Amino acid sequence: MTISTNPTSSRGERTPPGVALWWKQTRKAILPPLFGIGGFLLFWQLSATLGLTKLAGPLSLFTEERTRELLFYPFFDRGGLDKGLFLHAMSSLSRVALGYTLAAVVGIAAGIAVGLNKGLDRALDPLFQFLRMVAPLAWVPIALVLFQNNQPAAIFVIFVTSIWPILINTAEGVRQIPQDYRNVALVLQMSNRNFFTKVLIPSALPYIFTGLRISIGLAWLAIIAAEIVMPGTPGIGFFIWDAYQNSYVSDIILGVIWIGAIGLILDRLMVWLQNRIAAGQ
Amino acid sequence: MPTPDTLARSLAAGAAAQTPLLRFEQLSKVYATPRGPYPVLADINLEVNRGEFVCVIGHSGCGKSTLLNMVSGFATPSSGQVLLNGAPIQRPGPDRMVVFQGYALLPWMTAYENVHLAIDSVQPNISEHQKREIAMEHLAMVGLTAAADKRITQLSGGMKQRVAIARALSIRPEVLILDEPFGALDAITKEELQEELLKIWRNFDCNTQQAGTQNCTVLMITHDIDEALFLADRLVMMTNGPAAGIGEVLTIPFPRPRSREEIMEDPRYYELRNQALDFLYNRFAHDEDEAA
Numbered sequence A: 001m002t003i004s005t006n007p008t009s010s011r012g013e014r015t016p017p018g019v020a021l022w023w024k025q026t027r028k029a030i031l032p033p034l035f036g037i038g039g040f041l042l043f044w045q046l047s048a049t050l051g052l053t054k055l056a057g058p059l060s061l062f063t064e065e066r067t068r069e070l071l072f073y074p075f076f077d078r079g080g081l082d083k084g085l086f087l088h089a090m091s092s093l094s095r096v097a098l099g100y101t102l103a104a105v106v107g108i109a110a111g112i113a114v115g116l117n118k119g120l121d122r123a124l125d126p127l128f129q130f131l132r133m134v135a136p137l138a139w140v141p142i143a144l145v146l147f148q149n150n151q152p153a154a155i156f157v158i159f160v161t162s163i164w165p166i167l168i169n170t171a172e173g174v175r176q177i178p179q180d181y182r183n184v185a186l187v188l189q190m191s192n193r194n195f196f197t198k199v200l201i202p203s204a205l206p207y208i209f210t211g212l213r214i215s216i217g218l219a220w221l222a223i224i225a226a227e228i229v230m231p232g233t234p235g236i237g238f239f240i241w242d243a244y245q246n247s248y249v250s251d252i253i254l255g256v257i258w259i260g261a262i263g264l265i266l267d268r269l270m271v272w273l274q275n276r277i278a279a280g281q
Numbered sequence B: 001m002p003t004p005d006t007l008a009r010s011l012a013a014g015a016a017a018q019t020p021l022l023r024f025e026q027l028s029k030v031y032a033t034p035r036g037p038y039p040v041l042a043d044i045n046l047e048v049n050r051g052e053f054v055c056v057i058g059h060s061g062c063g064k065s066t067l068l069n070m071v072s073g074f075a076t077p078s079s080g081q082v083l084l085n086g087a088p089i090q091r092p093g094p095d096r097m098v099v100f101q102g103y104a105l106l107p108w109m110t111a112y113e114n115v116h117l118a119i120d121s122v123q124p125n126i127s128e129h130q131k132r133e134i135a136m137e138h139l140a141m142v143g144l145t146a147a148a149d150k151r152i153t154q155l156s157g158g159m160k161q162r163v164a165i166a167r168a169l170s171i172r173p174e175v176l177i178l179d180e181p182f183g184a185l186d187a188i189t190k191e192e193l194q195e196e197l198l199k200i201w202r203n204f205d206c207n208t209q210q211a212g213t214q215n216c217t218v219l220m221i222t223h224d225i226d227e228a229l230f231l232a233d234r235l236v237m238m239t240n241g242p243a244a245g246i247g248e249v250l251t252i253p254f255p256r257p258r259s260r261e262e263i264m265e266d267p268r269y270y271e272l273r274n275q276a277l278d279f280l281y282n283r284f285a286h287d288e289d290e291a292a
Helices: A007-014 A019-049 A065-072 A085-116 A118-131 A136-147 A150-175 A179-187 A192-228 A236-245 A249-280 B005-017 B064-072 B111-122 B128-141 B157-170 B187-203 B225-231 B260-265 B267-283
Strands: B022-033 B036-048 B053-057 B079-084 B096-099 B175-179 B217-222 B234-238 B246-251
Touching (some): A065 A249, A085 A150, A085 A192, A085 A236, A118 A150, A136 A150, A136 A192, A179 A192, A179 B096, A192 A236, A192 A249, A192 B111, A236 A249, B036 B064, B036 B246, B053 B225, B064 B096, B064 B217, B096 B157, B111 B157, B128 B157, B157 B187, B187 B225, B225 B260, B246 B267
Parallel strands (some): B053 B217, B053 B234, B096 B175
Antiparallel strands (some): B022 B079, B234 B246
C-alpha cells in the first residue's frame, strides 16, 4: 500500500508542499471573487470610456492628479479641511462611535425594560415599529430644528438611525428567556441583581449582539446624512458632499470606496466579537 | 450527617403523629380555555408527613404537574388550598425546591456556578468561603467533584440531573419536588441515579435548624411503576382528567435501606405492581397512550 500506482496521487506527492499546496487550497476561494470584481470594474471602465455614462471610470482614481494624491497619501494634514482621507474617516468614525455608543446604551436599557414589561411593550411597540422605518436623511431637518446646532444634530441622526435594531432585538431576547430559567429565579427568590447579571443578560446576549451588528452598519450608513448637516467639519461624508459641490467625480468614487471598506471592516469586527462571546457561552 | 436509621424513622413517625408537613385540602384547579372552563383537578385531599417519599403516577395530561405546581407555587388553586406547616402556599420559594423536568440549569455557567448561584440567592449573607464549601459538599454528594468546573453544555444528561439535584439540596428545602427527573435518561443511568437519590435522601438532613434529624420530604412525578415501588413510601395514583383526582394511594411497605434485588424477590412487590398496573391500564386506561 506504500507504493502508489495512481498517477494523479504520485504527481500530487511530487509537487512542493509550500506555495503550490496553498494555491491549490485557496484557488477556489480567491479566483471567483477576483473575476467578479475585475469584470465589474472592466464593465464600468468601458462604459465610462465609451461615453455610455457620465460617471468617471475606476481608472480616474489614478489619472486625475488630485484624486491620485488623495489615494496614495491618506495621512496628510494641511490644516483645516485639507486632510488625507484617513483623517476624514477617523473624524467620521469618532462621530459614529459616539452616536452608536449612545444608541447601544439607551437601546439595551430600553429593550430590557420593554422586554420585561408587557404593558410598556404594548404601549411602545407600534411607535418603535413606525420610527425605525424613517430614513436617516428624513431625520436631518428634525435634528436641526431640535438641537439648533450641527454637532449634536449629527450625533442624533446616527443615534436615532441605529437604536431600533438594538432596542427591538434586546426586547426580543428578554422575551425569549426560557420559562425554566425564570422559574429557577422565582423558586430561589433570586435578587434582582443576580437575575439581571446571571440570567437575563447572558440569556439575551446573542439577541443583543444581533442587534448591535445590524446597528453598526446602519450607524455607518447614517454618516453621510449626518455630515451633510455639518459643513465645515472634517469627515468622510462631508468630503463626499464637498467633492460633489465641486464636481470632483473621481474624489466621490474614492470616498465611496473608503466608506464601503470601513463599513465592511466594522461588520467583520462585530462578527468576530459575536463569535468570541458565543464561544464563551 | 449520616443518621441512625431507626432514629430518623421514629422521629418521622413522631412528627407524623403531630401535624402533616403538607396538607392538600379540597384542592381544585380550573383552566380558562377558549371553549370555556376546563377542570384539570378536582377535590384533591392528601396529607404528606415530614420525611415521607411520595410518588405521583398517572397518565399524561391528568394534572400531575399542575398538582405539584401548586405545591411549588407556580400555579395557584382555583379552590381549596395546599398548606405547608399549616400555612397556605402562595408563591414559589426555596423551602420547596424543584428539580425541573429539563434540568433548568444555566448553560453559560459551570456545574459549580449553578449550585453556587442557588446558595448565593437563598443565603446571601453567609461568607463566600461557606458558600464555596456548601457548593462543593453537595457536588461531592452526587459524585461531581471532578466535573465541578465543567460547563453545563459539556455534561451528559445524567450528570446534568446530578447537578440539578445538588443544586436543589444545597439550599436545604423542606420539600423536594421532582418532575419526572429520570424520564429522559437511559435505563442504566436511570437505575444508578434512582439508587443514588435514595441514598442521598436517607442520609440527608434537610432541615438543620430543627432539633434532631429528618429525611427530606420528597414529592416526585413518575411514569414508571417500578421506579415508584423502589423509591416511595406511598404511591399516589391519579384518575384521568378532566377533573382528575386521587384514585388510590398504595402504601409501599418494603423496609429501608432497600435493595432492588430484595424488593424483586418480595411477593408483595408483584401484588403492588399488579394493583398499580390494573389501576392504570384497566380501570383508568388512557386511549391516547396505551404504550406509556
